Amino acid sequence: MEIINKTSKLVKPATPTPSNLRNYNVSFFDEQMPNINVPLILYYSTSQNDVHVNIFNHLETSLAKTLTDFYPLAGRYVRDGSFIDCSDQGALYVQATANFQLSEFIGLAWDLKFSMLRDLLPCEIGEAGEVDDPMLFIKVTTFECGGFAIGMCSSHKISDMSTMCTFIINWATRSQASSNNALELENCYPIFTVPRDFPKRELNDLSPRLPRTSVVANTPARIFLFKGNAISKLREKIIFEDNEGRRPSKVQLVVALLWKTFVGIDKANNNGQSKASFVSQGVNLRDKAVPKLPDNLCGNFVSVAVAQTDTCEADDIDLQGFYMILHDSLKKYDTNYATALSSGEYDVLIKPFLEYSQNIMNSDVNFYAVTSWCKFSFNKADFGWGKPVWRSTGQFAAQNFVVMMDDQEGDGIEAWVHFDEKRMRQLEQDPDIKAYAIYTPSQ
Numbered sequence: 001m002e003i004i005n006k007t008s009k010l011v012k013p014a015t016p017t018p019s020n021l022r023n024y025n026v027s028f029f030d031e032q033m034p035n036i037n038v039p040l041i042l043y044y045s046t047s048q049n050d051v052h053v054n055i056f057n058h059l060e061t062s063l064a065k066t067l068t069d070f071y072p073l074a075g076r077y078v079r080d081g082s083f084i085d086c087s088d089q090g091a092l093y094v095q096a097t098a099n100f101q102l103s104e105f106i107g108l109a110w111d112l113k114f115s116m117l118r119d120l121l122p123c124e125i126g127e128a129g130e131v132d133d134p135m136l137f138i139k140v141t142t143f144e145c146g147g148f149a150i151g152m153c154s155s156h157k158i159s160d161m162s163t164m165c166t167f168i169i170n171w172a173t174r175s176q177a178s179s180n181n182a183l184e185l186e187n188c189y190p191i192f193t194v195p196r197d198f199p200k201r202e203l204n205d206l207s208p209r210l211p212r213t214s215v216v217a218n219t220p221a222r223i224f225l226f227k228g229n230a231i232s233k234l235r236e237k238i239i240f241e242d243n244e245g246r247r248p249s250k251v252q253l254v255v256a257l258l259w260k261t262f263v264g265i266d267k268a269n270n271n272g273q274s275k276a277s278f279v280s281q282g283v284n285l286r287d288k289a290v291p292k293l294p295d296n297l298c299g300n301f302v303s304v305a306v307a308q309t310d311t312c313e314a315d316d317i318d319l320q321g322f323y324m325i326l327h328d329s330l331k332k333y334d335t336n337y338a339t340a341l342s343s344g345e346y347d348v349l350i351k352p353f354l355e356y357s358q359n360i361m362n363s364d365v366n367f368y369a370v371t372s373w374c375k376f377s378f379n380k381a382d383f384g385w386g387k388p389v390w391r392s393t394g395q396f397a398a399q400n401f402v403v404m405m406d407d408q409e410g411d412g413i414e415a416w417v418h419f420d421e422k423r424m425r426q427l428e429q430d431p432d433i434k435a436y437a438i439y440t441p442s443q
Helices: 055-069 102-106 110-120 161-175 182-188 228-236 250-268 319-334 336-343 346-360 421-429 431-436
Strands: 003-011 023-025 037-044 076-078 083-085 091-098 136-142 148-155 221-226 276-284 302-309 365-372 390-392 401-406 413-418
Touching: 003 055, 003 110, 037 102, 037 110, 037 161, 055 091, 055 136, 055 161, 110 136, 110 221, 148 161, 161 182, 221 228, 221 421, 228 250, 228 431, 250 276, 250 319, 250 365, 250 401, 250 413, 250 421, 250 431, 276 319, 276 346, 302 319, 302 346, 319 336, 336 346, 346 365, 390 401, 421 431
Parallel strands: 091 136, 276 365, 365 401
Antiparallel strands: 003 091, 023 083, 037 148, 037 390, 076 083, 136 148, 221 413, 276 302, 401 413
16 A cells, blocks of 8 residues: 655635735744644545546635735745735645555554654644744645545644644635635634734744654554443533533543543552542633634634643542642633733733643653643534544654544544553553443554
């Protein structure tokens, strides 16, 4: 099974960016983000008989139109000035072909899939932001059956997943034959007002540094699939209902279970002694602002919620306890952080990022980072050939990191866990993981 790159080019906006938009300043929230390429791959199943256009040319044409709206993604980051030079340098666009069918790839064991993900992505998953680095990389790979995959890597310095979803839906809508209707694009035009409302503060870079290339051999990753029925069983173990009668979310349930397991593994590897344990979760602030802000507000508008257990209490916490700690760490965003967003209290807004940066490199604690891509609209992105039959990310050059994605049915979760090999094997053997998750064990 082989994937061969055919051509590579820079795709520029279909309409030149006006001179008054050439310098795009990053925002306060952009300043806090690591300058890395974030990977996402969407897989589409179609037959040769259903493809009546050249997919490469068709997607390139609609991409150029979308970049007119998302002009910062066609620019280059100027680190010294903390702004994007929007001179239409272009997004990198790679065309590739695979000598196998999409169904063959999807049917592979997890480990074999992982070994091929790099070939479906247009660039390494490492640190970005050098003067010549594109802000957006795209790779379209066609399969023998007529299906195709769209691999994307976007710079986290100016885009979060909500931003990328707006970009993807805009691109997909323009790719459809009926996309000339302006109403179809109404909710996927970008709103670039975050730098104006939350201007950069010229602060020291607090984000963790990563290598320029992903060290895949040293950062094993594995998918743990929690089906909807397993999550329902987990929910029965939690006695909780908020003031509005809502039950625990599937994301919080899975994070609580994983955190409980991580703490047990860390204790076993530390001669039976517990350390303080931290879990950070990404928080989409569009839902936390008062009033709520639209999904097509673009740029980074996220923060982190850091939950922790003390050394002395970790041994006595059950699943319910871990869930409540996570819930309480998020609850503060409904109160004091929402107020800080309205009033621009930067000492409050910066606090979670300081807590994150101070603890992620602290060898005296165990620190885990979790990001959830559940319920994002890329699951529904239709470029004219239906919705994706699968979605994936890639292997990050990081450990103690988990990416959550909806499973194909929508009611379950794929947890992409990045661990060292020893702890990965321990995780696979944990009774709770065996009880609730489906996975392919290490060979």
